[in-house]
Amino acid sequence: MSNEVQIDEYIDSQTTEKLTKLFQFANQEKSEELISRISEIANKKLLSHPHSKGYTLLHVCCLKKLHTVVKALLDLSIDANQSRKECGKTALHLACLSGDLISCHYLYQSGADLERCDKSGNTPLMYASQQGNVGIIYYLLQNNASVNSRNNQQSTALHIASYFGNHESVRLLINLGANIDVQNNLGMSPIHQAIEQKQLKSIETLCKEGANLNKKNNDHLTPAQYAFILQDETIFKYLSIYKKSREITRKGIYKIKTKTFYTILPPICLLISLFCFALLPIYYWAPINTGIFLFYKKKINQFPLNLAHSPAVASFSLSLYIIGFVCNLLTIFKTTIILRPLNSLLYLIFCLLFIYWNIKLMKMDPGFIAKSKFNIIDFLNEKIKLQEISEINNLEICTSCLIRKPLRSKHDNTFDRCIARFDHRCLFT
Template identity: 25%
Template sequence: MEEWPDRGRQCQVNCPHGYHGTQKHQEEYNNSSQSKSPDKHHGDLTFIDDYSNWDIVRATQYGIIDRCKELIEAGYDVRQPDKENVTLLHWAAINNRTELVKYYISKGAIVDQLGGDLNSTALHWATRQGHLSMVVLLIKYGADPSLVDREGFTCLHLAVQFHQMPIIAYLVAKGQNVDAADMNGQTPLMLAASRIIGPEPTRFLIKLNASINAVDKLHKNTPLHWAVLSGNVAALNVLLAAGANVEVKNAMGETPLGLAQQNRNPWIIHSLIDTNASRSRSSFVLKLFKSFEKYKLLLLFLLSVGVIWITGYIADLESDSWLLKGILFVSTWLIIQLIIRRFLSMQTFGYIPLAFLAASLFWMVVTWFIRFLPDFPDSVFQIPFAVSITGCIYYFYKTWTTDPGYIRASEEDKKKTVISLAEADCLDPRIFCTMCLVRKPLRSKHCPVCDRCVAKFDHHCLWIARCIGAWNQRYFVSFLFFVFTVLLWMSYGTIVYWSSHCVTSYEKDGLWILLIQIISCSPWIVWIFLLVLFHSSWVIFLLFNQLYQILYLGLTTNERLSLIKRAHSGRIVGIQQNPFNHGCFQNLVDFFQCRCFGLLKPSKIDWSQQYTMGFDQPRTNEFQFI
């Protein structure tokens, strides 16, 4: 959830009845407006004639505070409801007239007075309209968000129904029970699953620790039951991903799958059956491999080592039958696919590139010492290769084990953050992470793979299975450099091996005969060289791209992509002109924290705590990364 939706208004004045936005409301609005023409901007109104003869209700609707004060001073009772039982405080709250709310309360208005067709408080209707600043103000003056309206809804239930995520966060942070039941015994999560089509606010409530297996009082349905009944596939998938119990029975003895089969929704039936099957497989696998869970990376590595060896072994068979080799290759591929589908979860699946890279490097080292080393007896070749391999291992370990810069906060800190940002009118997705419920530091971003906010986020690396951020990026760049040197040495060793062990040459027999001879000479070497070429493609790109961004631009990958997107809309002032670019040399010193025995002075910034541009910025402040 990157952004909260902007809840637009159909007309300038909102009403506290159950028919806002309908033709009836529009007709009443048109009649009350008469010949007045409000400007399209809320709060800043211009009219053809003056408002000296307006009644107080209309003046409140449009926020004409001078006219309202004039009528109140003339003796109008601020608590007096109109003919439809709506008070002035209701009208002010509905239309987000904060100054009028303060004034009316100072004149004795009752904060929690009920009114309108739905018998709601002013806080109820401010919540419906999504006026966070008004909600904050009313609660500050003592409004009770736990009061229920005629439909039995508290403010939290209304915020869920009207998709008001900022208000949901604020109400929960102020102490409202996220599992509070309405008069039908439904929790906000049940309402989200049954009435709001889409993943939000279901996902958001789960982030706020809503119970995913609670049951309502009447039907004993869980949120998963309600998602099935409403056909809400997106919410159902969110609940399943959060671990909702698919075997719970309601008061009628029906499971979610049973309800789905009654409703004949193929998408929901498919999702529930797949979840049941995967969890059954997981139970079997856990019984078999539970003690080996912490060794899953090792097991994937050994699997990758075996796959690479089998592929090379089949290619290296002395048989001249390519049909036989093709059958063996296809059989091997099918077995691998079966293992992956049967035993690997989606989370474990993300480690396959890392395991493949590690296995490739393993066989490169083995090939070097067994096949290439006899052709390189001098230490001038052996020592640099050993240094490259040692550097790979060390900097991979540092990249993997170093915290990339995860933003951490306790539940109490999260609540304080929500409250402070809401009261400062800053509860905005550009400042506040709606997934982690924390304030986002400068240059940070929420990683959807790790599901965490990362300080100075660069990217989530597929080959490391780890986020690259403020504290491990320099180790990552060093790792890329040493992998690059290993690949260079392997390329050189391959060329020397072919020159020494293959009897043909390009000048003598041409390209086609040369390729055939090379493959016949040692298919294993060809297979390893193909791995070298494959890994070189992404290593070279990442290494030089990282160096270019770090030294020349002073940007992260995420920031550069953001600026490229903005460039297409014509909102860029120059990709090099940013407050983080201090010149190539200083960028190098800052990134690698080079001190040279005190001769250099790198700037050290804790990006996990940096919320403003309160540091040396010799360039421009026109950049804003979101």
């Protein structure tokens, strides 16, 4: 499935002079001249005639992303499902390959078959998944394209997206109903395909979306074993840790639910810190407290899966503030409370207010974008009508929330929500 198609080699010098000229204009991306010539010719049979390589003018215009010319051809009732005999690719396959969302829209409106396969059994969705074009994948699936269709090798669009490392496409396909553990004729699941091509981002996405790490291919190899056979230490280590962390999450830690454990751990650390502070000099207390902080951070970071541990992070952050507050307060009581009671009282009030504001800040809405399923069909119709093509070309869709992402927004993994004007999130603030 090559994504590089040279238009020059498709020009057939044996066809009529008019048709040859049209292919030359398409090769040079001269849309206005093409539309003018097409209007003059207005001959459906001639305009549908393939050149020596079997590609028609509609195919070439889809490859070159000339959506205005595609619209002009379709307005003359050119067959939207015409295919190349050698490979069976239709114009929709080629529009998905080139990433031309507008041409895909025009073709579908003109009756293009979303389930039409080429001679390898690949559907348009599979070509869009190969290219990682999230907009086209979303468009095809919103128009009820089958997400679990299989090609001649029994691979699905998810296999192809995983193989080519398009992790955003992987997430979108799964969220729109793709079978995450489906196997092809070699017994390879999507995660096996990603491992084969060393696509770590796709592997991480598949793991977080719940891929079965015990699934075996026809060689009786699990994903971790397959990575070991391929001698990829990074992927093998990641899968081993992930599998272990998933098992710990299922069983719990010391018979306590993982989320609960990470929430009660900070207060315990706080008590240890206060005990050390009360009994030990400051030069002992400081490194011990630092060690507790590093231990907690390591414990959280060793879990690559999405634990949704924001309560634990909030609890730990608050504990740090309380540690600082109590330690400073004890120092003041030892030195200045008798001499300067007013200053000590003000300090106490401001510390309590600071902790209150910190708790309030943790509970504040950081600017969540409302979840409402994005209707890409209405969006395209509106923007094409207003001729706002740049907005279509710059379209961004959140593959988790299934919404159109506004400018500067970003998906926050801690809350699993999109946040407007997202800059960054510090883990322990």
